[in-house]
Amino acid sequence: MASTFASARPIVLETLSQACSQNADILKPAEQKLHQWETEPGFYSILTDIFCNHAIDANVRWLAALYCKNGVERYWRKTAPNAIAEEEKEAIKKRLVADFTEPVPQLKQIATQIAVLTAKVARLDCPRNWDSLLPTLLAAVRCDEPLVQERSLLVLHHVTKTLASKRLIPDRRLFEQLTQDVFKFMVSLWNSHINTFFQLASQHDDAMGSAVDRCRVILKILRKQVCYGFPEVHKTEEVMNFISSLFPQMDAFLDCRRSLWGNHDVLEKCERIISSITKVLLDLLEMHPVSYVHFIKITLTFVVQYNFTTKGLLFERFVVNSFNLMKQILFSDVYKPRKNTGEDTCPVTVEASKIISEFFTLETLAEICRRLVSQYFLLTIDDLSTWDADPEEFCQEEGGDSYKYSLRPCTETLFLTLFKTFRLTLTPVLLEMVQTVQGPCDPEDLGAVLRKDAAYNAVGLVSFDLFDEIDFDSWFTSHLLQELKVKHKSYRVIRKRVIWLMGQWVAVKMSLNLRPVLYQAVLELLDPNEDLAVRLEAAQTLKTDILIYKFYP
Known part of the structure; x- marks a missing residue:
C-alpha cells in the first residue's frame, strides 16, 4: 500500500464493502486484497479510522x-x-480511547469488538507503553453522560479481564498494583x-434496564479485581466489606425480582446480575x-434460606x-x-470445621435431604417431553463439569x-423416605410415580455408603422385580x-445366585415393544x- 493515507482510505473502504457482499464473486477477491494489505504500513490506521466513523x-x-x-494479534x-x-x-491507541459514544442499541456488537481490540492492545502495552489507558478510562467512567459511561465501562471490563488473565509473577504484581489504585473507586x-437501579425499579422507570446493565x-470488573488483585483478601478491609455487602444486596435484588413480573427484559437482566454476584462468591471461595x-456461615444460611425453605425453587442459574x-x-x-491425627495445627481448618458442624444440625440436614430428593430430584415436564421427543438424548449421562452449569447433575x-x-x-x-414410597403406587398418579423415582435415584447414587444398611437381595426379590412387571406407560419412569438401580447395586451387594434373575429381568426390558429409554438403561x-463379573452364566 504505497499510496498515501488519504488516497488509500477510499480504496480500503470500498474493498471492505465488497468483503461484506453475499456474492462470492465479489467477496473472494476483496478478501484476497485485504489479506495482501495486512503487512502494509498504514493499513491498520485506516481500519481504525473506518471503524471509528x-x-x-x-x-x-x-x-x-x-x-x-486480528492484525494486533499477529503484528x-x-x-x-x-x-x-x-x-x-x-x-x-489514541484513536481507540478518543471516543466512547458508539451508538446504541443496534451497534453494540461494534462497541464490544472495539472493547476487545483495546484489551488486546492493553495486554501487550499496558501500562509500560500505554500508561494513559486506565486514567483515560476512569475519567470517562466518571462522566455524567450515560452512553459515555456505559461504553467506557465496557472497555474497562475487557481490559481488566485481559490483564487479570496474565499469570507470570511480574504481570500478577502489576495487576495487583493497578487493582489497589482503582478498587475503592469501583x-x-x-x-x-x-x-x-433500585430507585428506578421502585418507580418502574424505563431507564432501569440500562441501569442494571x-x-x-461494574460487577464483572470487581469480580476480576477481587479474585486476582489481592494476594490475601482477608487482609484488605475494603475487599472484605465489599464481599459482606453482597449478601444484603443479593437479598434486595431477589426481592426486586419478585416485583418485576410482567417486565421480562428487566427481569432477565436482574436474574443475570444475581447470578453474577454468586459467581463472585464462587470464585473467591x-x-x-x-x-x-469469614463468609461460610452467612453463605450457608443464605443458600438454605432461598433453596431449602418455602422461598425455594427460584430460577435455575441461581x-x-x-x-x-x-x-x-x-x-x-x-x-x-x-483424619487419624492429633489436634489440627491449622487454625483456619479448625474454625471452618467448627462453623460447618455447628450449622449442619440434624434438623437442617434432614430438611435439606428431604427437599433435595422430593423437590430437586423430581423429573420435570420438560424432562418427560425430552424423553418423548428424543429418548437417546434423555439417557445421555452428563459428566465432567456439567454440575457447574446444569441443575440435575449439580443437585446430585x-x-x-x-x-x-x-x-x-x-x-x-433417606431410608425413611424410601420406605414411604416403596409400596404399591397408582400408575395414574404421576406425582407419586415421580416421588418414587426420586427416592430410588437417591438410594442408587449412594449405594456404596448404604452397603450395611440395605439388604438389597431381599429388596430386589420382594419389591423391585414386581415394579418391573407394571407396564403402564407412566410406569416406564419406574x-x-x-x-x-440394579446396575448401581450390582457392584456393591448382589448375590451371585440372583444373577440369572437379573439377566431375565434385563432381557424382558430389551423387548422391542418396550420404551426405548428403558431398553437403553437395561442394556447399560x-x-x-x-x-x-465377566458375565456370570
Whole structure:
C-alpha cells in the first residue's frame, strides 16, 4: 500500500464493502486484497479510522474492527515479522480511547469488538507503553453522560479481564498494583449504580434496564479485581466489606425480582446480575478459601434460606450456583480436618470445621435431604417431553463439569457430597423416605410415580455408603422385580429407574445366585415393544454387570 493515507482510505473502504457482499464473486477477491494489505504500513490506521466513523455502514465497520483485531494479534509485538510501526501504534491507541459514544442499541456488537481490540492492545502495552489507558478510562467512567459511561465501562471490563488473565509473577504484581489504585473507586461506583437501579425499579422507570446493565459490567470488573488483585483478601478491609455487602444486596435484588413480573427484559437482566454476584462468591471461595472462612456461615444460611425453605425453587442459574457454593464449602480440603491425627495445627481448618458442624444440625440436614430428593430430584415436564421427543438424548449421562452449569447433575453432586460428609445422620432420613414410597403406587398418579423415582435415584447414587444398611437381595426379590412387571406407560419412569438401580447395586451387594434373575429381568426390558429409554438403561445395566463379573452364566 504505497499510496498515501488519504488516497488509500477510499480504496480500503470500498474493498471492505465488497468483503461484506453475499456474492462470492465479489467477496473472494476483496478478501484476497485485504489479506495482501495486512503487512502494509498504514493499513491498520485506516481500519481504525473506518471503524471509528459512525457514519459508515455498520457491517463495514464491524469487519474493519475484526481485521484490526486480528492484525494486533499477529503484528503488534516488536519482534513479529512485518511488525506495525511504533508511530502507527501510537495513532491507533489514541484513536481507540478518543471516543466512547458508539451508538446504541443496534451497534453494540461494534462497541464490544472495539472493547476487545483495546484489551488486546492493553495486554501487550499496558501500562509500560500505554500508561494513559486506565486514567483515560476512569475519567470517562466518571462522566455524567450515560452512553459515555456505559461504553467506557465496557472497555474497562475487557481490559481488566485481559490483564487479570496474565499469570507470570511480574504481570500478577502489576495487576495487583493497578487493582489497589482503582478498587475503592469501583466499589463506590457499584454502590451508587445499584442504588440508582433500585430507585428506578421502585418507580418502574424505563431507564432501569440500562441501569442494571451498567451494574452488571461494574460487577464483572470487581469480580476480576477481587479474585486476582489481592494476594490475601482477608487482609484488605475494603475487599472484605465489599464481599459482606453482597449478601444484603443479593437479598434486595431477589426481592426486586419478585416485583418485576410482567417486565421480562428487566427481569432477565436482574436474574443475570444475581447470578453474577454468586459467581463472585464462587470464585473467591475457590481461589481464596482461607479468606472465605469469614463468609461460610452467612453463605450457608443464605443458600438454605432461598433453596431449602418455602422461598425455594427460584430460577435455575441461581439454584445451581447456590448448590455449588454449599458443595464447594463441604468439599474444600482447606476446611476438612485431617483424619487419624492429633489436634489440627491449622487454625483456619479448625474454625471452618467448627462453623460447618455447628450449622449442619440434624434438623437442617434432614430438611435439606428431604427437599433435595422430593423437590430437586423430581423429573420435570420438560424432562418427560425430552424423553418423548428424543429418548437417546434423555439417557445421555452428563459428566465432567456439567454440575457447574446444569441443575440435575449439580443437585446430585450436592446430595452425594452431603451424604458422604454426614452419612450417619442422613442414612435414617433417606431410608425413611424410601420406605414411604416403596409400596404399591397408582400408575395414574404421576406425582407419586415421580416421588418414587426420586427416592430410588437417591438410594442408587449412594449405594456404596448404604452397603450395611440395605439388604438389597431381599429388596430386589420382594419389591423391585414386581415394579418391573407394571407396564403402564407412566410406569416406564419406574422401570427405567429400577433397572438403573440394579446396575448401581450390582457392584456393591448382589448375590451371585440372583444373577440369572437379573439377566431375565434385563432381557424382558430389551423387548422391542418396550420404551426405548428403558431398553437403553437395561442394556447399560447388562454392560455394567459384564464389565464387573465377566458375565456370570
